[in-house]
Amino acid sequence: MSGIALGRLTEERKAWRKDHPPGFYARPATNPDGSQNxxxxxxxxxxxxKTLFEGGVFPLTIDFSEEYPSKPPKCKFPKDFFHPNVYPSGTxxxxxxxxDGDWRPSISVKNILLGxxxxxxxxxxxxxAQQPAITLFLHNIEEYNKKIKSQTKLYPPPS
Incomplete structure (x- = not known):
């Protein structure tokens, strides 16, 4: 099965390098031996x-299994990323x-990142996915907005 996943990921990488949205980046991690993972x-x-997130570039890791694209990848922000739909682990x-949701094998890395x-x-x-963020979002939007603005400053664009 990993041959299918590897082939698809190779194609995803080529497609991304040819056409990706401005301001985004996505590249395979580097293994200790210098090769790409x-x-x-x-x-x-x-x-x-024009959103609270403007000015930030938020780091995300996408981990694919050997069952990709039959199974979706796992996407994670840094641990304790503050957002109602991000678990404390960053997932x-x-x-x-x-x-169990809307995953389809035709969904690309570009679709995932834009989503x-x-x-x-x-x-x-x-x-x-996390209680503090959803509670503030639903019951104290001013405090929620302050936390998001503060978090955004932690993730300036790469230089």
Whole structure:
């Protein structure tokens, strides 16, 4: 099965290098021996303009299994990333990357990253992943907005 996954990831990498949204980055991690690990990608998702996330580029790791594209990858922000749909571990809760949700093998890395970018500014209160963030989002939006603005400053664009 890993041959299928490796082939698909090789194609994903080529497609990304040819055409990706401005401000995003996505590249395979580097193994200790210097080779590329196509099963683990280091990504950056820019905050959309005119949102609380504007000005930040948020680091995300995408880990693919040997069952990809039959099974979705795992997407993680840094531990304790503050967002209603991100678990304290950093794992993103989004239907298009959920085995039991809307995952389809035709969903590309580009689709995943754009979907997560949309989720940043438009949390889904029906699928909360962490209590503090969803509580503030629903009951104290001013404090929620302050926390998001503060967090955004922690992730300036790479130089």
């Amino acid at each position: 196509l099963f683990s990608w280091q990504c950056g998702i820019p905050g959309k303009e 993103v809760c989004l239907s298009i990357i959920n085995d 997560i970018q949309d989720l940043l500014d438009a949390p889904n209160p029906k699928s909360p």
